[in-house]
Amino acid sequence: MARQAVPALNKVSLEIPAGTMTALVGPSGSGKSTLLHLIAGLESVDSGELDVLGRSVHTCGQRELAALRLREIGFVYQDFSLLTDLTLAENARLPLEGAGMARKQAHEAACAAMARVGLAGLEERFPAEVSGGQQQRASIARAIVGERKLVLADEPTGSLDSRTGAEIMDILGGLRNDGVTVVLSTHNTANLAYADQIAELRDGALVSVSARTGSGVSG
Ligand SMILES: Nc1ncnc2c1ncn2[C@@H]1O[C@H](COP(=O)(O)OP(=O)(O)OP(=O)(O)O)[C@@H](O)[C@H]1O
Numbered sequence: 001m002a003r004q005a006v007p008a009l010n011k012v013s014l015e016i017p018a019g020t021m022t023a024l025v026g027p028s029g030s031g032k033s034t035l036l037h038l039i040a041g042l043e044s045v046d047s048g049e050l051d052v053l054g055r056s057v058h059t060c061g062q063r064e065l066a067a068l069r070l071r072e073i074g075f076v077y078q079d080f081s082l083l084t085d086l087t088l089a090e091n092a093r094l095p096l097e098g099a100g101m102a103r104k105q106a107h108e109a110a111c112a113a114m115a116r117v118g119l120a121g122l123e124e125r126f127p128a129e130v131s132g133g134q135q136q137r138a139s140i141a142r143a144i145v146g147e148r149k150l151v152l153a154d155e156p157t158g159s160l161d162s163r164t165g166a167e168i169m170d171i172l173g174g175l176r177n178d179g180v181t182v183v184l185s186t187h188n189t190a191n192l193a194y195a196d197q198i199a200e201l202r203d204g205a206l207v208s209v210s211a212r213t214g215s216g217v218s219g
């Protein structure tokens with residue numbers, strides 16, 4: 001019997017306005033991570049069109065995609081994905097060093113990003129020396145370092161208790177309020193209160209998009 005390719009994503013048409021937070025929801029295997037990877041250029045588009053930050057990713061070459069990813073997009077993972085042998089500041093400056101920035105300048109940008117996520121003073125700590133919430137803050141610092149404007153977060157609160165998860169969502173919401181575009185996947189309904197739009201996937205298809213009003217405003 002011939003094996004048939006089953007697309008991981010199909011019929012997904014979604015516009016994500018700059019400076020907003022979009023939450024991707026849906027059951028396990030529905031395609032949330034796949035969609036984030038496509039936006040990040042970590043997986044390539046087989047068919048259809050995808051524009052990210054004004055560029056047509058579906059026609060981009062690998063080099064251009066890699067440059068886009070390195071310079072303009074930050075990715076936050078559920079398990080933080082910090083390098084354990086590097087300090088938090090060294091982790092946070094990695095994307096800039098990878099893009100060719102001088103170490104001193106990259107370090108200054110990393111410290112600024114760390115201050116922005118409430119980690120001032122912990123620059124020289126190693127991941128194992130801080131809490132899970134602090135590790136996730138460091139991974140967000142790495143995602144925004146150098147003033148990047150698009151943060152993709154795959155289950156950013158999935159490994160955290162609810163209180164720490166809410167702190168991480170407060171940070172992501174604050175970044176959004178500062179003009180950063182945030183796209184996250186989540187199984188946690190408490191996180192949806194932060195989102196401007198909620199996109200629901202099922203079996204690789206987009207089944208609904210709902211806009212929330214008044215999000216991000218807390219009294
Ligand atoms: N590298 C891959 N090669 C082939 N199929 C894959 C690959 N990665 C994911 N898939 C398939 O694509 C579909 C979507 O998977 P994806 O990981 O995007 O789901 P998800 O919504 O993120 O799930 P979860 O909530 O468990 O993280 C699934 O059917 C999965 O088996």
Ligand SMILES: [Mg+2]
Nearest residue numbers: 032033034185
């Ligand atoms: Mg996933």
